[in-house]
Amino acid sequence: MQPQKEARRGLFSYAGKYKALSVCACILSGVSAVLVLMPFICIWQVVREIFAVLPNVGQAQNLSYYGWLAVAFALAGIITYFAALMCSHLAAFRTARNMRSEALHHIVRLPLGYFNQNSSGRLRRIIDESAGQTEAFLAHMLPDLAGAIVTPFAMLAILLIFDWRLGLVSLVPMIIGFIILSRMMGTSMNTSMQQYQNALEDMNSEAVEYVRGIPVVKTFQQSVYSFKNFHAAIKRYSSWAVDYTLKCRLPMCGFTVSVNGVFAFLIPAGILLIASAVDHKTFLLNFIFYVLFTPVVTVMMTRIMFSGENALMARDAARRIETILLEKPLEEPAVPVKPEGAGIVFDQVRFTYSGSDTPAIDGVSFEIPEGATVAMVGPSGGGKTTAASLIPRFWDVQEGRVCVGGVDVRQIATSDLMDQVSFVFQNTRLQKASLLENIRSARPDAPAEAVLAAARAARCEDIFEKLPQGIDTVVGTKGLYLSGGEAQRIALARAILKDAPIVLLDEATAFADPENEYQIQKAFEELTRGKTVLMIAHRLTTVRHADCILVMANGRITEQGTHEALLEKGGAYAAMWKDYQSTEAWKIKGKEAA
Structure with missing residues (x-):
């Protein structure tokens, strides 16, 4: 370099x-x-x-x-x-x-x-x-x-x-x-x-x-x-x-x-x-x-x-x-090591953003076994998104290490690391291209049949049906835009097509209305089947079936365990669940009154 x-x-x-x-x-x-x-x-x-x-x-x-x-x-x-x-x-x-x-x-x-x-x-x-x-x-x-x-x-x-x-x-x-x-x-x-x-x-x-x-x-x-x-x-x-x-x-x-x-x-x-x-x-x-x-x-x-x-x-x-x-690029390893498996390990990770004195991640350690689903919940600014971003090397840690397949991500070639990870974030960005090409960008050599199969798995058929050229419609031209939930489904189709062994989901249903959320949840099942999943969500119903739930606040893990175990513990997660249930009940009553 x-x-x-x-x-x-x-x-x-x-x-x-x-x-x-x-x-x-x-x-x-x-x-x-x-x-x-x-x-x-x-x-x-x-x-x-x-x-x-x-x-x-x-x-x-x-x-x-x-x-x-x-x-x-x-x-x-x-x-x-x-x-x-x-x-x-x-x-x-x-x-x-x-x-x-x-x-x-x-x-x-x-x-x-x-x-x-x-x-x-x-x-x-x-x-x-x-x-x-x-x-x-x-x-x-x-x-x-x-x-x-x-x-x-x-x-x-x-x-x-x-x-x-x-x-x-x-x-x-x-x-x-x-x-x-x-x-x-x-x-x-x-x-x-x-x-x-x-x-x-x-x-x-x-x-x-x-x-x-x-x-x-x-x-x-x-x-x-x-x-x-x-x-x-x-x-x-x-x-x-x-x-x-x-x-x-x-x-x-x-x-x-x-x-x-x-x-x-x-x-x-x-x-x-x-x-x-x-x-x-x-x-x-x-x-x-x-x-x-x-x-x-x-x-x-x-x-x-x-x-x-x-x-x-x-x-x-x-x-x-x-x-x-003068911005420093990622340092490529002199002797790249290929990961063996899709497990994820955080080992005493500390990370502070440039210009800040407060660590965004402060001594975090946890493990996601290959094929398991781990969810992160907690207040905004607690470090959830930052933690997920350290896996594909959006940034490099200052202390500790993040491992994928038993190898520090800094020792994995960038191209190999990107092949290991698919991610769907709340701010989905689509290129000014056809929906077909937007999905295919995950795997440029994929045939049209594979793209269509990924789109069906992501429940995108109703999106194509309402557009003038279907899957060949170019996003961003002549006022043709998708809603937040529809754009998320296109992003999910892209991730399904890539078929990476690790999936990162960061508030992927944040901008979805109830109809789109239902479709996205169905697409999640297709995307995450047999994969190592790290899921960040504010709607607790989406994480209750995770193998493990991590509660993060101020850059640290304050609680971890299954949904049932955390409820029995009666701590921060139990309070969040109670508040969430109260909010949902209030919404239902409001709809009935209307």
Whole structure:
């Protein structure tokens, strides 16, 4: 396995051999910036020729020469800039492609728990839009930035070559603009840019999760509550945008006034200086040149501002890509060991999530013999889902060990471990593909007959019957979505098709209505027959027949035993069962009254 890269040189590290094209683009853009300034000198020469022969303008002999020379310089500048853009676009496309490719290749090696902590909306935005931002910067803004950096030096030479006094006066608003710009683009801007990207990332993530959850939301009539997180993300972004705009209002006004206020300095200076000029005609000619030339200052400063802002965005985008690339993938064993059997053992397991001081799993030990069914119950946040996630290595334990078939899961090759385990979680995710392909994803080489058999075992026939193309219907197109319970049955069909010896069920009936729950329970019987099963459930009727029930709270096992044994013990499980029975009785009475 490749060693983890700890740091990168920046955007150019993704360009590969195309880095030379980016450098070439910057050089050509700098040359172009000088060339497009030359027509101003040619125009000044035309004015000078005319003033020299006034009022007999027809006697001016070099007007055509300087006119065509101005056109030649302008065309040369345009062609050179076009060549710079060709180079920069080729480099930008390859850099963005490499960023996406490297991030996607790395992301598939990360533990599955990473995707539980990072929503698909957030990851999509980081990989896709961050690469897009760097592409736009390298293709357009980097050449402009290079030209904008060269332009001040060329302008400085031109401004001082004719009349250094008028040149210095013309530099005053430019210097003021640079001071304001440097403050706007300082460390506070870096922080603000990160906050801006965070706010967009948060809003994008919430939008994706909201849209994905619409079928479940509609099933349980929770539209107002489900929109709350999305609305809060929009409000946070709105609040940040307004605050940032107000913060930039005064410096932006100062910058705009300064770069557009050259004449406010130049005209008074010209009036004062012409009185002391030895040659009034020459001074007037130079003054006309500065009047014609100084508007370029406004264009240059504006380009520098926008290029600098996009440079900050590109740096932040590269940093976000880097946060993915610096995530450590699962360590594959140097000498993989194949598990012998499907038994599961937790041996003094401790696990703490990154950024937390409280262990999610604290010294847990239990065993699930091959072919047995063990259920986990307990309050939310007790560690049940975390414990189940450690078996397929969603995360690796910090202490103790989790064994499958007598082998520590860290010593089993990832592909072998995945072959051993099927899991159905409460948040079922279906791909935008046909139901046939969604089920077949568990075993891509499975024939259609095997897929149909798995679907029948999962009681999916009624789902296919109501859809226009049956099992070939593509989920997510033209408003075709499944309810939470129906999506769970498709996930169960997928698990049945995989036919792995170990089955993990985490709140698999959480979003099911009574009709779907009945169908899911029937599918459970087919899925779990002869398998090693770890089941997490909040509906205690689904776990009462388990071989063993583990009660978890605060990351520890507080009770364990069969349903009957735990009821006799009169502890936490007995209290949970009593509360559950009372709730069910209340529901029945409510229905009878209705």
